[in-house]
Amino acid sequence: MEQLKKSVFYMNYYFQGEPFLHPQFLDLIIEAKRNKIYTSTSTNAHFIDQKKAEEIVESGLDRLIISIDGLTQATYENYRVHGTLSKVIEGTKHVIEAKKRLKSSTPHLIFQFLAVKPNEHEIPGVFKLGKEMKIDEVRIKSAQLYDYENGNPLMPESEKYSRYKLQPNGKYKLKYKTGNHCWRMWSSSVFTWDGKVVPCCFDKDAKHVLGSIEKRSFKEIWTDEQYVNFRKAILTGRNEIDICKNCSEGAKVWV
Numbered sequence: 001m002e003q004l005k006k007s008v009f010y011m012n013y014y015f016q017g018e019p020f021l022h023p024q025f026l027d028l029i030i031e032a033k034r035n036k037i038y039t040s041t042s043t044n045a046h047f048i049d050q051k052k053a054e055e056i057v058e059s060g061l062d063r064l065i066i067s068i069d070g071l072t073q074a075t076y077e078n079y080r081v082h083g084t085l086s087k088v089i090e091g092t093k094h095v096i097e098a099k100k101r102l103k104s105s106t107p108h109l110i111f112q113f114l115a116v117k118p119n120e121h122e123i124p125g126v127f128k129l130g131k132e133m134k135i136d137e138v139r140i141k142s143a144q145l146y147d148y149e150n151g152n153p154l155m156p157e158s159e160k161y162s163r164y165k166l167q168p169n170g171k172y173k174l175k176y177k178t179g180n181h182c183w184r185m186w187s188s189s190v191f192t193w194d195g196k197v198v199p200c201c202f203d204k205d206a207k208h209v210l211g212s213i214e215k216r217s218f219k220e221i222w223t224d225e226q227y228v229n230f231r232k233a234i235l236t237g238r239n240e241i242d243i244c245k246n247c248s249e250g251a252k253v254w255v
Contacts, residue, residue, distance in 0.1 A: 003218050005035040013041040015190055016204055020047040026059040033060035042067065042112070044083060045091030053094035057104045064107035066092055069114045071122040071129065078118045079154075089133075096134065111138045115161035115255065116154040123161070140255050144246060148172050161255050163248070176251045180238045184249070185231045189222070197221050199230060202247045 011032055019025050019041045032039045040063035048056070056064065068088050070076030076085040095109060113119070113126045123140055130138035142163045145152045149171050156162045164172040184200045191197060195214040198206050210230060211221030221227060238244045 001031055001035060005037065008037055010038045011040070013039060014043075015192065015201060017193070018044055018047070020052070026055055026061075029059040029061050038062050040065070043091075044080065044088065046084065046087045048091035048094050050094050050098070053091070053098035054102065056095060056107065057098045057102050061107040063110065064095065065110045065112050066135075067114070068092075068111050068126065068129075069116070070119045071125045075119045075122060079114065079116055092133065092135070109136045111135045112141055113138065114141050114143050115156050116143050117156050118154075120156045120158060120161055142251075142253055142255055144248065146246070148246075163251060163253075174246070174251070178239055178244070178247075178249065180235050182234045182238065182244070182249050185234055189218075199243070200247075202243045204243075208241075208243065 013019055013025070013028060013032075020043055022028075025041075029039050029041075039061050041061065042065035045066050045068075066088065067080070068076075068085075069079045070085060073085045076088075077083055092109070092111075095107070099105070099107075099109075111126060111130045113123065115123060126140075127138050129135075140161065142161055143154060143156075144163065145154055148155065148164045151172060155164060155172070159165060159175075163175055165175045166172055182200075188200070189197050189210075190199070190201050190203070191213065192206050195212050196206050196209045197211045197213060197218070199208055199210065208230065210227045211224060213221070233241060234244065
């Protein structure tokens with residue numbers, strides 16, 4: 001934070017995990033707000049009780065994305081394995097009530113609904129639920145699928161909600177054209193839990209580690225030859241990089 005506070009204005013506090021499992025998570029939000037940085041996080045809302053909801057509001061968190069990927073328990077747990085839909089609703093209500101009690105306009109609450117085949121029929125209902133609960137915003141997100149060429153059980157039937165398009169030969173391909181460009185490489189980085197710096201959120205397993213903030217300053221890593229060479233590879237042959245072949249760069253993720 002000390003290294004980046006003069007140049008960073010937006011921080012996403014999530015990456016492949018549940019933020020509220022971290023016992024000091026909100027301390028990180030408070031520190032960012034002290035440095036006038038906009039903060040956002042995403043949660044499954046399973047760990048938000050009345051006390052935690054008040055702490056969230058008091059922390060100054062600007063944006064809270066709540067993943068609600070089904071409107072029945074059967075549909076929800078089909079994707080959110082071992083998850084409980086009632087906990088999502090309960091946690092959301094706690095935050096809404098805390099905002100009212102503390103007369104706060106933040107965090108901006110978003111219901112995020114990941115559109116997959118088992119739940120796409122419930123999409124109209126999530127907008128209705130959001131309105132009833134007075135959620136600030138409802139967003140439908142298309143899903144990134146690893147195995148899509150021959151179809152996938154999670155692929156929505158409606159192409160509107162899918163990132164993939166059926167071809168005359170019976171195979172699927174990305175709906176959008178990929179090119180040798182990526183705004184992420186010049187605007188942001190992702191830190192893993194143990195301080196590794198990776199190019200973006202599509203490097204889910206940290207295959208392309210560009211440095212460690214435990215060993216060097218971020219400025220050194222950002223301008224290092226390894227980082228520069230990765231950017232050059234994006235500009236000359238993006239489709240040859242594994243994490244770039246199925247990413248959402250240039251795509252309409254929100255539908």
